[in-house]
Amino acid sequence: MAARRVVYAASVAGSNSNTVLLQSPNSLFLSGSSPSFLGSSSMVSFKDGNLGKRSERSFFCSFDQEDNEDDELDEYFQQPEKKRRLTPDQVQFLERNFEADNKLEPERKIQLAKDLGLQPRQVAIWFQNRRARWKTKHLEKDYEALQASYNSLKADYDGLVKEKDKLKAKVLHLTDELLTKNQSEAPLQELTADSVSEDEVSKISIAACKQDDLTSAKSDELDSGSPCHLDGSHSSLLEPGDSSYVFEPDQSDLSQDEEDHFCKNLLPPPAYLYPKIDDGGYPDPSANSCYFGFPVEDHTFEFWSN
């Protein structure tokens, strides 16, 4: 590989000499297939120190005009190799070829080099650098598209989080109401084994568990994350007046097996699962067969909060 570099460096250093001496400037472009170069005699552009801007002074024209000035030739070729920018015409020609195909086959490289009066290696380098620039721009565009997509998704997510918080607050509020209502009604009834039949106890337990299932169902809805579950359309699940409202048990559709199933699940949950009530105490699990609210460590909300 090192050989490749050395050979190229030598060829560049010597190529201008060969080109200048063996070919007329126009022949370089007349041989090409690009009409845009037919009139161009500009090969190399130099910065004009006096003007401060790049001038299109033709290196070859100057040689044409002063063929006998070997001193200038010697001066030029004795200069350390400097970078020379391609002319706008050359760049335009290369750009058009790049647009046609950004890969450079050997034959095409040779032909382009001939057309432009450049070393094939220079054409290859130009394509290589051009591909790098194209890639950079492409990456920038991709980045912008991804950023826009991210912003859109984040806005959606933030909206969902807000909606979730609203629903959570609503559920807690309704739960609180239910607990308060339940506590205020319980002492009045003073249920005793003597005054309440076994059948009535069973009914109350079933109703309580039904409410528990509804609460779980609500929680599952929140877990699902589906937008249709978050649009509030089902928020009346726990509303009084709803047909499934807990204290209006409709057990007509319950079989005896189902009743047994509910009653088997009447074991009170551990105390830590009960939210602290404002007065500092926990609701008594034994007072209510089932807890209607969300446990303190409800993983549903942990999930949504993360």
Place this chain on the structure above:
DNA sequence: TTGTGTTTTATTGCCTCC
């Protein structure tokens, strides 16, 4: 004019493919 930032040309080293 000069300092500074950007663009362009070219090199180097590494990697892959044939």
Place this chain on the structure above:
DNA sequence: GGAGGCAATAAAACACAA
């Protein structure tokens, strides 16, 4: 093993504000 591509980088050329 040679050819060619790519990433990283150097350095010249260029643009532009102060």
